Amino acid sequence: MPELPDITAYNEALERVFGGHALRRVRLASPFVLRTVQPRPAELEGKVLVGTRRIGKRIVLVFPDEYFLVIHLMISGRFKLAKPDAPVPGKVGLAAFDWVDAPTLIFTEASSKKRASIHVVRGEADLAALDPGGLEPLGSTLADFAAALRSESRTLKRALTDPHILSGIGNAYSDEVLHRAQMSPLKITSKMDDEEMARLHAATEETLREWTARFSAEAAKSFPEKVTAFRPEMAVHGKYGQPCPRCGSKVQRIVYAANEANYCATCQTGGKLLADRSMSRLLGKDWPKSLEELEERRASSRAGGVVGPTPAKGQTEPGAPHVHPRSRPAAGSPRSRRS
Numbered sequence: 001m002p003e004l005p006d007i008t009a010y011n012e013a014l015e016r017v018f019g020g021h022a023l024r025r026v027r028l029a030s031p032f033v034l035r036t037v038q039p040r041p042a043e044l045e046g047k048v049l050v051g052t053r054r055i056g057k058r059i060v061l062v063f064p065d066e067y068f069l070v071i072h073l074m075i076s077g078r079f080k081l082a083k084p085d086a087p088v089p090g091k092v093g094l095a096a097f098d099w100v101d102a103p104t105l106i107f108t109e110a111s112s113k114k115r116a117s118i119h120v121v122r123g124e125a126d127l128a129a130l131d132p133g134g135l136e137p138l139g140s141t142l143a144d145f146a147a148a149l150r151s152e153s154r155t156l157k158r159a160l161t162d163p164h165i166l167s168g169i170g171n172a173y174s175d176e177v178l179h180r181a182q183m184s185p186l187k188i189t190s191k192m193d194d195e196e197m198a199r200l201h202a203a204t205e206e207t208l209r210e211w212t213a214r215f216s217a218e219a220a221k222s223f224p225e226k227v228t229a230f231r232p233e234m235a236v237h238g239k240y241g242q243p244c245p246r247c248g249s250k251v252q253r254i255v256y257a258a259n260e261a262n263y264c265a266t267c268q269t270g271g272k273l274l275a276d277r278s279m280s281r282l283l284g285k286d287w288p289k290s291l292e293e294l295e296e297r298r299a300s301s302r303a304g305g306v307v308g309p310t311p312a313k314g315q316t317e318p319g320a321p322h323v324h325p326r327s328r329p330a331a332g333s334p335r336s337r338r339s
């Protein structure tokens with residue numbers, strides 16, 4: 001899902017291309033994408049784009065008389081520029097926005113689950129109602145940041161990605177922030193001391209600023225059409241099994257619900273492997289507690305020609321998995337030769 005750095009870059013590009021131009025026509029290809037009844041999108045027609053804003057992970061196009069067009073890209077919503085009055089592409093096309101003397105802006109969603117949305121609202125109060133209310137992390141004071149994170153006792157991964165606590169951070173940048181801060185995704189916010197909170201605050205600022213600067217520079221050159229949550233320059237996000245850029249250890253993951261957190265055990269958890277609830281249930285005492293143990297198991301499985309460790313007496317049933325299936329190399333990955 002596009003997060004704060006991506007949304008900021010989108011907003012800058014949208015202002016660059018459409019700022020000062022009048023919106024000529026709104027074409028909705030899907031009846032479900034529009035989530036508001038009043039004002040009707042046609043009321044925006046003829047109005048000039050005067051700016052953009054970000055609310056959480058939403059893009060806000062600002063028009064005169066407090067009219068706002070609010071777009072939530074969710075996971076796979078994207079924009080592309082097309083020739084004026086170009087047709088909305090079938091299947092992935094949600095809407096098109098035609099402008100006076102500017103390209104047409106096409107809004108797509110490459111997913112069968114249509115979750116991206118458009119709200120048309122009038123008035124600051126109705127706009128504010130769409131704001132989950134999390135603290136804006138960039139430019140926040142350490143005191144406000146600490147208060148937001150300590151407002152509920154949560155794991156750091158959940159707290160950083162909760163839009164009611166912090167604005168604009170999702171799965172990708174939370175992984176990157178935690179790696180920079182060298183903190184476990186499962187660290188509990190209420191147990192963090194002041195030094196740790198300062199380190200996390202600094203890591204959050206640095207990570208978001210660095211990525212925003214990178215995307216802004218790209219968006220100044222060309223309209224961002226290749227927005228992805230997985231970038232080769234990232235340290236751990238989407239890098240499961242690849243070497244950590246700081247220490248070279250293989251990046252680990254925990255899978256929970258539909259999400260995955262990536263982390264470096266050496267840099268972030270003192271070498272401890274994190275087990276999520278489903279893994280713990282599946283493996284019980286079998287879950288390797290440390291990188292060393294995992295490596296020992298792999299070494300013994302290579303030496304013995306069997307997958308998994310030699311079961312200790314009474315520890316496992318025959319046929320039970322010794323290593324969580326997710327931690328096994330995927331077919332085609334560089335590590336698949338080991339299995």
Ligand SMILES: [Zn+2]
Binds near residue numbers: 244249267
């Ligand atoms: Zn590392």
